[in-house]
Amino acid sequence: MTPLNRNQIAWRAAQDIRDGMLVNLGIGIPSHAADFIPPDRDVFVQSENGIIGCGALAGKAEADSDLVDASSRRITLRPGAAIVDSVASFAMIRGGHIDVTILGAFEVAAKGDLANWDSGVPDKGPLIGGAMDLAACTGEVWVTMEHTTRSGGARLLDACTLKLTAVRCVTRVYTDLAVVEVTPEGFLVHEILPGLSREELQARTGAALRFAPDCRTLEAPPLAAA
Amino acid sequence: MTPLNRNQIAWRAAQDIRDGMLVNLGIGIPSHAADFIPPDRDVFVQSENGIIGCGALAGKAEADSDLVDASSRRITLRPGAAIVDSVASFAMIRGGHIDVTILGAFEVAAKGDLANWDSGVPDKGPLIGGAMDLAACTGEVWVTMEHTTRSGGARLLDACTLKLTAVRCVTRVYTDLAVVEVTPEGFLVHEILPGLSREELQARTGAALRFAPDCRTLEAPPLAAA
Amino acid sequence: MPIDKRVNSTAEALHGVQDGAVVMISGFAGAGFANILIHALAELGPRDLTLVVNSATHPLSRTHELIEAGLVRKVICSAARGRGRDLSPFEKLWKEGRIELECLPQGTFSERIRAGGAGIPAFYTPVGVGTEIEMGREVRRFNGRDCVMEEAIVGDVALVRANVADRYGNLSFRYAQANFGPAMLTACKLAVVEVCEARDEPLPQTAIQMPGSFVDRVFAVGDGVGEGA
Amino acid sequence: MPIDKRVNSTAEALHGVQDGAVVMISGFAGAGFANILIHALAELGPRDLTLVVNSATHPLSRTHELIEAGLVRKVICSAARGRGRDLSPFEKLWKEGRIELECLPQGTFSERIRAGGAGIPAFYTPVGVGTEIEMGREVRRFNGRDCVMEEAIVGDVALVRANVADRYGNLSFRYAQANFGPAMLTACKLAVVEVCEARDEPLPQTAIQMPGSFVDRVFAVGDGVGEGA
Numbered sequence A, B: 001m002t003p004l005n006r007n008q009i010a011w012r013a014a015q016d017i018r019d020g021m022l023v024n025l026g027i028g029i030p031s032h033a034a035d036f037i038p039p040d041r042d043v044f045v046q047s048e049n050g051i052i053g054c055g056a057l058a059g060k061a062e063a064d065s066d067l068v069d070a071s072s073r074r075i076t077l078r079p080g081a082a083i084v085d086s087v088a089s090f091a092m093i094r095g096g097h098i099d100v101t102i103l104g105a106f107e108v109a110a111k112g113d114l115a116n117w118d119s120g121v122p123d124k125g126p127l128i129g130g131a132m133d134l135a136a137c138t139g140e141v142w143v144t145m146e147h148t149t150r151s152g153g154a155r156l157l158d159a160c161t162l163k164l165t166a167v168r169c170v171t172r173v174y175t176d177l178a179v180v181e182v183t184p185e186g187f188l189v190h191e192i193l194p195g196l197s198r199e200e201l202q203a204r205t206g207a208a209l210r211f212a213p214d215c216r217t218l219e220a221p222p223l224a225a226a
Numbered sequence C, D: 001m002p003i004d005k006r007v008n009s010t011a012e013a014l015h016g017v018q019d020g021a022v023v024m025i026s027g028f029a030g031a032g033f034a035n036i037l038i039h040a041l042a043e044l045g046p047r048d049l050t051l052v053v054n055s056a057t058h059p060l061s062r063t064h065e066l067i068e069a070g071l072v073r074k075v076i077c078s079a080a081r082g083r084g085r086d087l088s089p090f091e092k093l094w095k096e097g098r099i100e101l102e103c104l105p106q107g108t109f110s111e112r113i114r115a116g117g118a119g120i121p122a123f124y125t126p127v128g129v130g131t132e133i134e135m136g137r138e139v140r141r142f143n144g145r146d147c148v149m150e151e152a153i154v155g156d157v158a159l160v161r162a163n164v165a166d167r168y169g170n171l172s173f174r175y176a177q178a179n180f181g182p183a184m185l186t187a188c189k190l191a192v193v194e195v196c197e198a199r200d201e202p203l204p205q206t207a208i209q210m211p212g213s214f215v216d217r218v219f220a221v222g223d224g225v226g227e228g229a
Helices: A006-014 A029-036 A086-094 A131-137 A198-203 B006-014 B029-036 B086-094 B131-137 B198-203 C010-014 C035-044 C063-068 C089-095 C106-118 C181-187 D010-014 D035-044 D063-068 D089-095 D106-118 D181-187
Strands: A022-025 A044-046 A051-057 A075-083 A100-103 A107-109 A140-144 A170-174 A178-183 A186-192 A209-217 B022-025 B044-046 B051-057 B075-083 B100-103 B107-109 B140-144 B170-174 B178-183 B186-192 B209-217 C022-025 C049-053 C072-077 C100-103 C122-125 C139-142 C145-151 C155-166 C188-199 C217-220 D022-025 D049-053 D072-077 D100-103 D122-125 D139-142 D145-151 D155-166 D188-199 D217-220
Touching: A006 A029, A006 A140, A006 A170, A022 A029, A029 A100, A029 A140, A044 A075, A044 A086, A086 A131, A086 C106, A086 D106, A086 D181, A100 A131, A131 D106, A186 A198, A198 A209, B006 B029, B006 B140, B006 B170, B022 B029, B029 B100, B029 B140, B044 B075, B044 B086, B086 B131, B086 C106, B086 C181, B086 D106, B100 B131, B131 C106, B186 B198, B198 B209, C010 C035, C010 C188, C010 C217, C022 C181, C035 C063, C035 C155, C035 C188, C049 C063, C063 C072, C063 C089, C072 C089, C106 C122, C106 C145, C106 C181, C155 C181, C181 C188, D010 D035, D010 D188, D010 D217, D022 D181, D035 D063, D035 D155, D035 D188, D049 D063, D063 D072, D063 D089, D072 D089, D106 D122, D106 D145, D106 D181, D155 D181, D181 D188
Parallel strands: A022 A044, A022 A100, A100 A140, A140 A170, A186 A209, B022 B044, B022 B100, B100 B140, B140 B170, B186 B209, C022 C049, C022 C155, C049 C072, C072 C100, C155 C188, C188 C217, D022 D049, D022 D155, D049 D072, D072 D100, D155 D188, D188 D217
Antiparallel strands: A044 A051, A051 A075, A170 A178, A178 A186, B044 B051, B051 B075, B170 B178, B178 B186, C122 C145, C122 D122, C139 C145, D122 D145, D139 D145
């Protein structure tokens, strides 16, 4: 039983991106989902700084300091890309025009609350960025994260302990151990890592899990760690 | 004693447009002010449909149905003209970025209230257009109009009788008989038609007039009637 | 499947528009009327429509066809006065009490549509204070100035005219053609655009005035035919 | 006198900026920092500034020069966390209680600036409900959803980077360079732009992304020098 690595989590989430979607990908694991979108799906990736249609990362020769995504990475544009200013970018986000946003998280509560902007590190300044807008206003909010903290603490909880990003927003969670839907009745597991028992998964989770009748094994191709 | 014709009223108002101003000109007399701006002043004319830098009316050969001002007139662009959409155009108007708007009016009250969108003609539908935004949010609101109605009724009043466009907004009134400033103490006449006595002007006005210490004669060059 | 928002007929362009729909129609002062789509909608004939259109009476817009066909229950606009003394089709039905009217300041009209597309449920504006617009509205003072609260307007379908589109729905407009179009495209569930030309190859990024992500369907009508009477 | 908004020095560009000014600084993710103007402002040295800037800590922005020089009383931003474990200049002063901080969701940050320039004193947004943003804010329900009221932000001076300007102040931006710039130019009494190139001849209408009517002064810095460290 080997938990998925970060690239594999990103891969798994990417398989659920539907053809024609407009998606926003957060920093970290979510950003890698762009690399694993199945090639038969034509997807536009939006970035908060106004890029609609982010392409691959720029090679050294083509890198341009004005062509960046919201994570300050120098990128390229895909065919059909457009660029707007920040006001229009967040009008697009707040107006619900993004189909799905994939975000990293520290904690997710059983009713869908998300904590992903303040890990409680002392002294460091706050960083809200676009997370609250994306979480509060996007129709589907998917979270990719490790199922537990490094010290084994649960991240899927009855109630978040860290500062909230938005309430009742997360619709799905992709972890290294499971794919979990957030339903009005709480967490519903759709996929579980092969070799991991339901009891073991529950033991690593801070809220009651239910299991879908057709709960499957969580599988991903071998991928180098991100 | 000949009252100014409509082109002369427009001319007189145009003399007060200062160098570098961004102005919006309403339908009717105000639109003619564009023709009389002194040539030493570099002025941009904005139109509510998003044109910033209206030029002269288009000749037949250059007329383009997509290049119109808010009055549906086919126009040209001046050098340096820009075009924005309606949301941005009214953000500009509401945000106070227009220096002066010159509007037609049915009535102006001594405290600056403006009535210019509904003349009370029965049966006809209402037409607000951009008048309320322009009147409420432009720093200087100048009115050009005949001093009285066709039947001799006063248009400068203690209180408007027609539906209001905005309250406490008009700063100056240019009529065929006088140039009148709207002050916190009411109407203050700065210029009066030669041959017209102060008493005669007062008789044609529905609110008390005061006269500036340096009150001058109202003069305009001979111009064909508009 | 490669994205391609181009459709081949007005029937495809308007598929799904139903009775009771809130229809936003762009165009101002003669520029940007989606007259082919408006005409097709009149022929399709959904009833009980609410039109969100700057003018209910502009002679160069075919909006009057929807009104004359008796398809319109309500108009939200900033201008509803026909030219001259005779009553326009809108004014006739309005006088007879057969069409409801909400007439707004043009900046409030455009900003309410923008708010609808931008996830802003309501905002305050000083425009209309002290006028009949104030009636029925909440008034609140900010920085010493009274303002009225205005709520967002959202729609079911937007009918917008642009100049050139690409397969992704990216748009460019000619001169004053954009006007209410971009905002309306953001505020409606279904965003339909008629264009002179719909290209297979993408528009260059610098030529795009409206990202295709706000556009659902593009219908090419050829040069000029959508304009005028 | 023919309009010409081009100035020949940073001193001219920043003339009149005073102690206590609210300074808006554009730029995001490495693109669009007006670093020549920011550096010149730090040398000019007005005190007690309030900065309205998306990030108080971006390593490619020279905003830190203003902070390190002790000129800043308050920062309004959406990001104030430096990279790594060491504290950034902002975080040091903030920890010591020497800089006040208002950290906002980025869309609320940009929309409040836009509101400041668009004559909207306040608006409602669902963003921040149920979070610490809600504290001290009015909450109101629209269409079944709680929203917070947010007020406009206005400023004294905007420092913005663009690519090309003309004598009228019309601007075009490269790629993601615009970001907060257009909104900030509308929201400030004095709008100053640094550009690679300031042309005498007007930009073609189709190339203008920001009308010059919102721009007061343009300073040409030549290609590339304004960017990066």
